[in-house]
Amino acid sequence: DIQLTQSPSFLSASVGDRVTITCRASQGISSYLAWYQQKPGKAPKLLIYGASTLQSGVPSRFSGSGSGTEFALTISSLQPDDLATYYCQQLNTYPLAFGQGTKVDIK
Amino acid sequence: EVQLVESGGVVVQPGGSLRLSCAASGFIFDDYAMHWVRQLPGKGLEWVSLITWDGGSTYYADSVRGRFTVSRDDGENSLYLQMNSLRAEDTALYFCAKDVSRYSSRWGLDYWGQGTLVTVSS
Numbered sequence: 001d002i003q004l005t006q007s008p009s010f011l012s013a014s015v016g017d018r019v020t021i022t023c024r025a026s027q028g029i030s031s032y033l034a035w036y037q038q039k040p041g042k043a044p045k046l047l048i049y050g051a052s053t054l055q056s057g058v059p060s061r062f063s064g065s066g067s068g069t070e071f072a073l074t075i076s077s078l079q080p081d082d083l084a085t086y087y088c089q090q091l092n093t094y095p096l097a098f099g100q101g102t103k104v105d106i107k
Numbered sequence: 108e109v110q111l112v113e114s115g116g117v118v119v120q121p122g123g124s125l126r127l128s129c130a131a132s133g134f135i136f137d138d139y140a141m142h143w144v145r146q147l148p149g150k151g152l153e154w155v156s157l158i159t160w161d162g163g164s165t166y167y168a169d170s171v172r173g174r175f176t177v178s179r180d181d182g183e184n185s186l187y188l189q190m191n192s193l194r195a196e197d198t199a200l201y202f203c204a205k206d207v208s209r210y211s212s213r214w215g216l217d218y219w220g221q222g223t224l225v226t227v228s229s
Contacts, residue, residue, distance in 0.1 A: 034215030044219055045219075095169060
């Protein structure tokens with residue numbers, strides 16, 4: 001089975017900072033990677049699919065990159081509304097899998 | 108407007124069975140793969156199961172294979188998860204979710220329900 005490892009598990013940054021979360025797959029998954037944002041008490045929200053395609057309605061400060069085994073989610077200018085936990089998911093190989101999550105806090 | 112509404116979550120004893128339902132509306136249900144994802148209390152997301160758009164293939168997490176069965180009724184625009192031989196570690200909030208792309212299951216989950224809570228306890 002493919003394992004996804006996110007880093008860091010927790011980060012604290014200031015409003016306006018550029019923030020990057022990485023996701024490493026234990027095997028190559030081409031570009032079949034999605035990123036989600038989950039706020040407390042809410043269902044996850046799709047941000048990025050196909051590693052770099054921005055989902056409709058998602059602010060352009062979010063971007064995704066990578067292919068194969070190394071991926072990144074970048075928030076170009078952190079906003080207070082971005083306080084959440086972020087997850088990557090691989091959809092290349094069954095069983096599908098999520099990363100363990102990265103909690104983003106605002107300083 | 109796309110809506111997914113889960114139901115069926117209750118308290119059940121270890122070894123028991125349960126069927127979760129997910130009522131879909133606002134999109135052409137027949138055209139999309141559907142997923143079940145769970146979240147243990149205070150923990151991360153765990154993918155559980157997928158059924159393809161045509162119902163021809165089903166996939167499961169190792170932790171539930173052989174105990175859970177996913178199915179769909181396109182006439183009722185509904186997704187189901189039959190859960191047997193339940194264990195304490197199956198206690199979680201169960202979400203149904205729609206795949207973002209027609210006729211595919213490779214890209215992501217764009218709409219999610221609010222979840223239904225399953226508690227396995229004696």
